[in-house]
Amino acid sequence: MTALHSLADIAISAMIVIGATFALIGSWGMVRLPTLMERLHGPTKATTLGLGGMLVGSILYFHLVEGKWALHELLISLFLFITAPISANMIAKVHLHQLRVKPDVDGLDPVGPAGMPPIPSEDSGWATYEATVQTSPAAVAEM
Amino acid sequence: MALELTLYTLVFLPFLAALLITTVSARSMAWHSGLAASGSALGLAIVLSLAGRVLDGEVLGISAPWVPALGLDFSLMVDPLGLLFALMILGIGLLVVIFGHFYLAPSEATGRFFASLMLFQGAMLGIAISGNVLLLLVFWELTSLSSFLLIGFWKHKAEARQGARMALAVTGGGGLVLIAGMVLLGSVAGSFDLATILQRADIVQASPLYPVMLILILIGCFTKSAQFPFHFWLPHAMAAPTPVSAYLHSATMVKAGVFLLARFWPVLSGTELYTAIVSSVGLITMLFGAWVALFRHDLKSILAYSTISQLGLLVMLLGFSIKMAAVGAVLHIINHAAFKAALFMSAGIVDHETGTRDIRKLGGLGKVMPVTALVATLAAASMAGLPPLGGFISKEMMLDETLHVGLFGQPWLVPIVATLAAALSVAYSLRFAAHLFFGKPRDAQAHAKAHDPAAGMWGSPAFLVALAVLLGLIPMTLVGPLVTAAASAVLGETAPPLGLALWHGVNPALGMSVVAVAAGTLIVWQHSRVLRAYEGLRHLDAKHLFEQTLSIADKRVRKLIVAIHAPSLQRMLLAAFAVVVLFIAEGAVRGSGSLTGTRAGQPASVMAIVAWGLLIAATVAVVLEHRQRFLVLVYVSVIGLVIALAFVHLSAPDLALTQISVEVVTILLLLLALNLLPKRPPQLSGNGRRLRDAALALLGGFGVGGAAWAMLTRPANNPISGYHVANSYTGGGGTNIVNVTLVDFRGFDTLGEIIVLGIAGLAIYALLDTAARGAAGARLGTWQEDMPHSPERHPMMFVMATRILLPLVLAAGIYIFLRGHNQPGGGFIAALVIAIAFLLQYLASGFDWTDARRKVGEHLLIASGVLVAVATGLGSLVFGANFLTSSFGYFHVPLVGEVELATAMLFDVGVLCVVFGAVMQALAQLSHIAQRAARAHAANLAVRQEDGK
Amino acid sequence: MIAHAVSYAFVCLALALCCNLWRLLRGPTIGDRIVAMDTMVINVIAVIVLIGIATARGTYYEAALILAMVGFIGTVAYCKFLLRGDIVE
Amino acid sequence: MSIASHFAIAPVVIPALAAPFALLVMRRRRWLGVGISFASCAAMLAVALLLLRAASDGTIRTYELGEWPAPFGIVLVVDRLAAIMLTLAATLSLIALLHAVIARSDRKGWHFHPMFQFQLMGLNGAFLTGDLFNLFVFFEVLLIASYGLMLHGQGPARLKAGVQYVIVNIVGSSLFLIALGLLYALTGTLNMADMGLRVAEIPIADQGLLRVAALLLASVFALKAAIVPLHLWLPRTYAVSTPAVAALFAIMTKVGVYAMIRVIPQIFGDDAGAAAWVPAPYLLPAAMLTAIVGFGGVFVARELSEQAAYAVIGSTGTLMIAVAGWQPDTLGAAIYYLVHSTLAGATLFLVADAVARRRASYADRATPGPLFQDRQLVAVLFMGAAIAATGLPPLSGFIGKLLILRSVADVPSWGWAWGTILGTTLIGVIGFARTGSAIFWNETEASARAQLPQVSRADLLAPAIALALLAALSIGAGPVTDYGHAAARQALDSASTARAVLGGH
Amino acid sequence: MRRLIPHPGLSVLLVIVWLLMANAITVGGLLMGIVIGILLPIFTAPFWPGRPSVNYRAGIAFMALVLWDIIIANFQVAAIILFRRNRDIRPAWLSIPLELETPEAITVLAGTISLTPGTVSADVSSCGRFLLVHALDASDPASEIARIKSRYEARLKRVFK
Amino acid sequence: MTLEFLLASAIGVLVAGGIYLSLRARTFQVVLGLTLFSYAVNLFLFASGRLTINRPPILQKGVTEYADPLPQALVLTAIVITFGMTALAVVLSLRSFLETGSDQVDGNECAGDEDEGPDLNAGPRA
Numbered sequence A: 001m002t003a004l005h006s007l008a009d010i011a012i013s014a015m016i017v018i019g020a021t022f023a024l025i026g027s028w029g030m031v032r033l034p035t036l037m038e039r040l041h042g043p044t045k046a047t048t049l050g051l052g053g054m055l056v057g058s059i060l061y062f063h064l065v066e067g068k069w070a071l072h073e074l075l076i077s078l079f080l081f082i083t084a085p086i087s088a089n090m091i092a093k094v095h096l097h098q099l100r101v102k103p104d105v106d107g108l109d110p111v112g113p114a115g116m117p118p119i120p121s122e123d124s125g126w127a128t129y130e131a132t133v134q135t136s137p138a139a140v141a142e143m
Numbered sequence B: 001m002a003l004e005l006t007l008y009t010l011v012f013l014p015f016l017a018a019l020l021i022t023t024v025s026a027r028s029m030a031w032h033s034g035l036a037a038s039g040s041a042l043g044l045a046i047v048l049s050l051a052g053r054v055l056d057g058e059v060l061g062i063s064a065p066w067v068p069a070l071g072l073d074f075s076l077m078v079d080p081l082g083l084l085f086a087l088m089i090l091g092i093g094l095l096v097v098i099f100g101h102f103y104l105a106p107s108e109a110t111g112r113f114f115a116s117l118m119l120f121q122g123a124m125l126g127i128a129i130s131g132n133v134l135l136l137l138v139f140w141e142l143t144s145l146s147s148f149l150l151i152g153f154w155k156h157k158a159e160a161r162q163g164a165r166m167a168l169a170v171t172g173g174g175g176l177v178l179i180a181g182m183v184l185l186g187s188v189a190g191s192f193d194l195a196t197i198l199q200r201a202d203i204v205q206a207s208p209l210y211p212v213m214l215i216l217i218l219i220g221c222f223t224k225s226a227q228f229p230f231h232f233w234l235p236h237a238m239a240a241p242t243p244v245s246a247y248l249h250s251a252t253m254v255k256a257g258v259f260l261l262a263r264f265w266p267v268l269s270g271t272e273l274y275t276a277i278v279s280s281v282g283l284i285t286m287l288f289g290a291w292v293a294l295f296r297h298d299l300k301s302i303l304a305y306s307t308i309s310q311l312g313l314l315v316m317l318l319g320f321s322i323k324m325a326a327v328g329a330v331l332h333i334i335n336h337a338a339f340k341a342a343l344f345m346s347a348g349i350v351d352h353e354t355g356t357r358d359i360r361k362l363g364g365l366g367k368v369m370p371v372t373a374l375v376a377t378l379a380a381a382s383m384a385g386l387p388p389l390g391g392f393i394s395k396e397m398m399l400d401e402t403l404h405v406g407l408f409g410q411p412w413l414v415p416i417v418a419t420l421a422a423a424l425s426v427a428y429s430l431r432f433a434a435h436l437f438f439g440k441p442r443d444a445q446a447h448a449k450a451h452d453p454a455a456g457m458w459g460s461p462a463f464l465v466a467l468a469v470l471l472g473l474i475p476m477t478l479v480g481p482l483v484t485a486a487a488s489a490v491l492g493e494t495a496p497p498l499g500l501a502l503w504h505g506v507n508p509a510l511g512m513s514v515v516a517v518a519a520g521t522l523i524v525w526q527h528s529r530v531l532r533a534y535e536g537l538r539h540l541d542a543k544h545l546f547e548q549t550l551s552i553a554d555k556r557v558r559k560l561i562v563a564i565h566a567p568s569l570q571r572m573l574l575a576a577f578a579v580v581v582l583f584i585a586e587g588a589v590r591g592s593g594s595l596t597g598t599r600a601g602q603p604a605s606v607m608a609i610v611a612w613g614l615l616i617a618a619t620v621a622v623v624l625e626h627r628q629r630f631l632v633l634v635y636v637s638v639i640g641l642v643i644a645l646a647f648v649h650l651s652a653p654d655l656a657l658t659q660i661s662v663e664v665v666t667i668l669l670l671l672l673a674l675n676l677l678p679k680r681p682p683q684l685s686g687n688g689r690r691l692r693d694a695a696l697a698l699l700g701g702f703g704v705g706g707a708a709w710a711m712l713t714r715p716a717n718n719p720i721s722g723y724h725v726a727n728s729y730t731g732g733g734g735t736n737i738v739n740v741t742l743v744d745f746r747g748f749d750t751l752g753e754i755i756v757l758g759i760a761g762l763a764i765y766a767l768l769d770t771a772a773r774g775a776a777g778a779r780l781g782t783w784q785e786d787m788p789h790s791p792e793r794h795p796m797m798f799v800m801a802t803r804i805l806l807p808l809v810l811a812a813g814i815y816i817f818l819r820g821h822n823q824p825g826g827g828f829i830a831a832l833v834i835a836i837a838f839l840l841q842y843l844a845s846g847f848d849w850t851d852a853r854r855k856v857g858e859h860l861l862i863a864s865g866v867l868v869a870v871a872t873g874l875g876s877l878v879f880g881a882n883f884l885t886s887s888f889g890y891f892h893v894p895l896v897g898e899v900e901l902a903t904a905m906l907f908d909v910g911v912l913c914v915v916f917g918a919v920m921q922a923l924a925q926l927s928h929i930a931q932r933a934a935r936a937h938a939a940n941l942a943v944r945q946e947d948g949k
Numbered sequence C: 001m002i003a004h005a006v007s008y009a010f011v012c013l014a015l016a017l018c019c020n021l022w023r024l025l026r027g028p029t030i031g032d033r034i035v036a037m038d039t040m041v042i043n044v045i046a047v048i049v050l051i052g053i054a055t056a057r058g059t060y061y062e063a064a065l066i067l068a069m070v071g072f073i074g075t076v077a078y079c080k081f082l083l084r085g086d087i088v089e
Numbered sequence D: 001m002s003i004a005s006h007f008a009i010a011p012v013v014i015p016a017l018a019a020p021f022a023l024l025v026m027r028r029r030r031w032l033g034v035g036i037s038f039a040s041c042a043a044m045l046a047v048a049l050l051l052l053r054a055a056s057d058g059t060i061r062t063y064e065l066g067e068w069p070a071p072f073g074i075v076l077v078v079d080r081l082a083a084i085m086l087t088l089a090a091t092l093s094l095i096a097l098l099h100a101v102i103a104r105s106d107r108k109g110w111h112f113h114p115m116f117q118f119q120l121m122g123l124n125g126a127f128l129t130g131d132l133f134n135l136f137v138f139f140e141v142l143l144i145a146s147y148g149l150m151l152h153g154q155g156p157a158r159l160k161a162g163v164q165y166v167i168v169n170i171v172g173s174s175l176f177l178i179a180l181g182l183l184y185a186l187t188g189t190l191n192m193a194d195m196g197l198r199v200a201e202i203p204i205a206d207q208g209l210l211r212v213a214a215l216l217l218a219s220v221f222a223l224k225a226a227i228v229p230l231h232l233w234l235p236r237t238y239a240v241s242t243p244a245v246a247a248l249f250a251i252m253t254k255v256g257v258y259a260m261i262r263v264i265p266q267i268f269g270d271d272a273g274a275a276a277w278v279p280a281p282y283l284l285p286a287a288m289l290t291a292i293v294g295f296g297g298v299f300v301a302r303e304l305s306e307q308a309a310y311a312v313i314g315s316t317g318t319l320m321i322a323v324a325g326w327q328p329d330t331l332g333a334a335i336y337y338l339v340h341s342t343l344a345g346a347t348l349f350l351v352a353d354a355v356a357r358r359r360a361s362y363a364d365r366a367t368p369g370p371l372f373q374d375r376q377l378v379a380v381l382f383m384g385a386a387i388a389a390t391g392l393p394p395l396s397g398f399i400g401k402l403l404i405l406r407s408v409a410d411v412p413s414w415g416w417a418w419g420t421i422l423g424t425t426l427i428g429v430i431g432f433a434r435t436g437s438a439i440f441w442n443e444t445e446a447s448a449r450a451q452l453p454q455v456s457r458a459d460l461l462a463p464a465i466a467l468a469l470l471a472a473l474s475i476g477a478g479p480v481t482d483y484g485h486a487a488a489r490q491a492l493d494s495a496s497t498a499r500a501v502l503g504g505h
Numbered sequence E: 001m002r003r004l005i006p007h008p009g010l011s012v013l014l015v016i017v018w019l020l021m022a023n024a025i026t027v028g029g030l031l032m033g034i035v036i037g038i039l040l041p042i043f044t045a046p047f048w049p050g051r052p053s054v055n056y057r058a059g060i061a062f063m064a065l066v067l068w069d070i071i072i073a074n075f076q077v078a079a080i081i082l083f084r085r086n087r088d089i090r091p092a093w094l095s096i097p098l099e100l101e102t103p104e105a106i107t108v109l110a111g112t113i114s115l116t117p118g119t120v121s122a123d124v125s126s127c128g129r130f131l132l133v134h135a136l137d138a139s140d141p142a143s144e145i146a147r148i149k150s151r152y153e154a155r156l157k158r159v160f161k
Numbered sequence F: 001m002t003l004e005f006l007l008a009s010a011i012g013v014l015v016a017g018g019i020y021l022s023l024r025a026r027t028f029q030v031v032l033g034l035t036l037f038s039y040a041v042n043l044f045l046f047a048s049g050r051l052t053i054n055r056p057p058i059l060q061k062g063v064t065e066y067a068d069p070l071p072q073a074l075v076l077t078a079i080v081i082t083f084g085m086t087a088l089a090v091v092l093s094l095r096s097f098l099e100t101g102s103d104q105v106d107g108n109e110c111a112g113d114e115d116e117g118p119d120l121n122a123g124p125r126a
């Protein structure tokens, strides 16, 4: 019984520690990585394993220690998994846009080590740069 | 009863007449003058019918309570003095009406004229017979107002308007001072009942306030009676039609001041102060008026200054505080009324016939208009105080009395000045008569068609002059009893025996008048020389002075007022914040107690401190970078985030939810607006101003923060919320105490709150609905994007994600609503979440796409929401319970189990509808405007590209 | 043991928030600041969940849920504004 | 329980129902909306009169919302003063509504009637509530409705003034909340009567904080009442508002005054220790300044509407001079003058509109214009309004001012007060004489008359009615002043109010 | 039936979500969940023009795989952030040619890429046939592209058949 | 460092910032100031119930101590009202700018903000 408890404790603590650590690493990456596109990779950790770990820890905790089901915490992850990519995508678009409209913000070079994005194909460009073609699957809600 | 009826009729008759005249103002002059005449005549008849009883010593008084709280009764009192004035007001009023009928052209606004005249008559009559001081004040101010109308009758003339305004300003202003004096008098005497006050001389004169009230009351009298230095309005009042002048100068208006002096003689007179002020003011005025009158050329102006002088005489007499002098005053009041009215009317006739009032153009009129000449000359003689006219008798009395007063301890001062004044009045009277009617014509065309007017026109003056003559010949039989009685009324005791006669034997007074007549004749003989001397001196034109002071005052004050009320929001807020800071400081300094209380604090966790740092940093960043509008919004949302976290930490989950969802909506709103607002960072205000604002801001911060600290470090004082905790479940049927408070304990607040939100929605709609028109529409039409934009309108990933999110978030909203009563949540938060679900669609898929798919209109939502909430509240009335009384029950549904149903949740549905409607209203409308702007921009772009090609 | 884990987690998240703040204020591009804010939201959700564990209460769950649902809207709106100016079109 | 026992809530519920109904029908059947609006106002007047009669016997009726006992729930308190204010509001609303409909100014947008009803709901709620936070809520309701009404008709001037009006009042509301927070923190209650009892037990150490709260609250009310220096928002706001709206706004500043009369004796009375009567010493000088600034504005105003706006400020100043005495007599005088000055202010705005509508481009500017339609009639109305506004006989203002003069004779600085009241009256008289003679006596070439619009005389009805009411107020001054003084005594007797509100609890 | 339940998958998802939120499995909760699951899709149908047919079994398998990848990737990226100097990091833009055609599928792919640390999908080409991805450390872009296509896109083609 | 101090000081800073910004010359800054100010006010009102950790006012069996629910209800109401007012103020100032072409509130009108150069408030402060 106690063994099981301590086992539960270990599991819960582990999840919490992992989660917190990854959240910190994500944010740290956002501080130290060179330019916006690299920094953008930070949050995904905080979102996924960071918060994920925390939530699993929480679910385990409420189930094993408090004896209550707390599966609803999963919904938090569900929503974050839907929304986080959107944020990242939009921020990336902003970056692409700024690469074009103001190539250098006050002298520092935003292009970054990855260089400029490649042209997808001779007959089309990236949606951020040119209007979506009506026939393209990306042309949702264009009317 | 009969008496009351009579007196009420008497006092209301003129007003009634005025009313009737205005109702028939469309009809001919005959109607107007007729009504006025019959009004005056009837009034006169009533007064005469009362005369007998009054002269027998009976004081006819009636009283009806009006404003007991104030001591203002509608009480009328007809004693001999009142009777005397009533007779003059109505009698001369009647004559003036008759004269006016012939004087005015039927084409003029005679309706307005006679109506105002009757209004004025009523006011004067009211003064004469009111038995309550406050009531007297009412009528007093009414005379100022109605005389304003009369003097300004010929409104197309600038001098009429100015004269009227000046008269109103001076007499009205004096009236206000009088109010102060009278209220003091009443409070000191302990009553506003006239009769009572007249009994309380000892109390009044013993009061420390006596000097104050005396001066205040005297200012009232002097302004009305045109005493120096308040005389200047009277000469300009002659801009009024002559009948009006005749009335104002003889029996009314200016006499009101004298009346008041006489009325309060028993209470006020007899003191050093009184005698000194009143008699010296009267003396100066008498002399000054006579002196100026001598050099006027306009007939009416001469008469105006003569009035000033004659009133000075009356005031002086009443100021002597000598019984016999008062008697003389009463007699002279009658004389003056008679000859002055006659003189003005004659002047009017001359003006009417010759078309000029300039004495320098006139002369020798005696030949062409003998009747007028006779009338005017006799009247002038009475004014000059020549025997055998009434004026002589009263002047003799006056001169005689001057010998009994040693003003400022100088026994000779008053007699000499008085004699001098008498001489001057002889002079101006002589000049008036002689220059006008004797000698040879000075201006041919003025005499061209000059002749005596119809009897109707000279009838009135003739009657008055006859009176003046008889007042000299048979004074005792004519007015003896009246004067005695009136005098007694003035004195408040039986007047000394009075022997009015032309011949009193040889006495100093006779000598003085002989000197006066001789000197007067001499002056007239040498007039041109004296005139040159007079014109050598410089004179200040009172009217000009008055108008100038007024316009300067106007400019200065205007400047000040405009400066103070500049349309600067900054100044308004500055004032508000300054007051707050001062008050907080005041409370902190003057109030007792230390800043820090006794309650122990709770240690802050690392997380708390870091969150605090976040908030502080973000706030400082907002302030420092407030000119970068977009950036600060990012900081603001960080602040909001931290506050939400704080609410979580401080056990306020509902607040956290609200904060989070409101934050999102607010940010969307601000972004939508920001897109259309000018984005050029505003120029920095001057260092001085920024420093000032910063200082004020810091003080305010310290103040409010300090207050918060003081509050937080003090123990709670057994708050009523204990009851809410105890009754939330048992009485409110919910475990979420906050929500139960919102929808039940304090549902009334929430009702008001959702209405606020609903109104905000409506107002925003009303504002933006019209934005496409007018200047705003034009500006929207020329709106330009201020930065290069990406061509992509609806990013695919975003759109797809929001479509899956819509049902999920809606589900969450419903869930939050349903359990709000027991767990964090509730109608308001649910509404915001649902609104956000839809706003997401706007954001991702655009306005048109989403708007085309929306079902219910916001107006319907808001209206029905409010109705649902109110109806829920009213529902409880059906069960005899008060508004908003909730009820709930637990029902067992098979399979499902316990289900709670609470009316509070129905109420919460109303909340949900209104909040959802209002939020959608605001953002949808705003984005609609943005749409317009964007389209306009696209159009412009297209045009420009066309031009490019 | 859990208690220690929790307090360790609090410290980590506190440091994480500090990192976010640094990036938020430092920039340099507006994109960086938005990333910082977005990450801050996620870290705050984590903090709320952690508070839930620390206090053994379910009451804070809704806050975390709502924040997870709507927290990104700010980010997206800011980006849309920078991309298009008009966030709803 | 009989339906009569629910009369207390009716003044709030009636408009709360009328507004959404009007909103729903307005677009399709505007006449129906107008009808609803009128019916609602009439009903409010009827209820108010019933409450007035009910309160006349001196009993204080309370209405516990949701049956939650005071002080735990929200309670409405109907005493004499509240009944007076309700009646005044309902009367004024009918006049303003009548003018709006006759002058068709309600058609400049279809939200007028709903907003109008919500405005009244806010006013009535503020008059009735016995709960401080609830008072805040109803302040917000009447404020935001007033924003809607003030902006009705729009146009640059209104929008610019609107921004300032709205933002200043938002700040005011925030300050209200701070004061509320302090008071709840110190007393632990929101019910005014209960607060009044609890302040007595506040330890010395906390009374400084209480004092701050009192002063903050007073300054919030002063802002609403537009007392110098917190009056800056008023002139422009009122001058540019639609006249019918401005007429209704005549009561808005009085709400601030009312709130002071309600709150200060009830909460910061003799028992409040360091906070007892704190705002009092600042009120008298501020009031005198307000009267001076207000009538100074009247003296120099260039448009009638501007003049009316300043007259509102001035009358508030005069009113506050009386209120600042905090004696039964001064307060009684104040209540009478409050009723008078509200109607007088409204009349001024309505007459200004009558002039403006007839003079086309000359509008209500005090410059000679062409001879315009019904000049005699309008002139009479203007003179009446001016007489009322300056407080000359025979209209009620004179009695009001006499009452004030008499009642303040006992306060220490009565000389200053008297000087201010009488002096401002004089400059007011001169000011109105100037504008009046410029507009009604002085005329330019009659040629321009051709362009003048033909206006139906009907729009003189509302101001005429208002003047008639002022006359009636003057004739019936006896009973009205008695009621007012009784109301004042009741308002100052916080103990019996507390007994009535808290009853057994 | 199609009209009553336009999106069966969504309905099921909603019921599950509802039960999760209620955090308890009761009859009442289930009934309510079913009501929600039926009503909401009907109500929000207008907002769903496209109706992709989904192979749920493949979908679940895909999710499991992604979850696993996420965990692994987290550690890899953590290592990069913690131990690699900036100049040794090899960020790169990847332009991934797409075989998926429906926007839903492309969105899921892009989302997956963003969720797995180390890669962020930045943009779609205007023609919708290319996906722009930023990789934190891709010394060999070509192989990285191939990995994504084979590991995720291929599976997604089976999910959205 | 006590929680009380943190909250009080935070309120103070917010108030200071709010006052300073609301005294600026353009509507946007003023609205911003009001936003900060109302944050502070809401926190202040909330603080009137004192600070309680881990005692949410949601009834639980066996729990007797709860955070004071009343201020929370008041703050909730206040937040809603503030939101309504802010929304109106924002729209009104926008509308007024569209009508008059100026968003100045300091009285000295300078119309013609339209002719302003573009500015993407992106980079760090110049």
Ligand code: NA
Binding pocket: B742, B749, B750, B753, B828, F076, F077
């Ligand atoms: Na609420």
Ligand code: NA
Binding pocket: B742, B753, B828, F076, F077, F080
């Ligand atoms: Na609320």
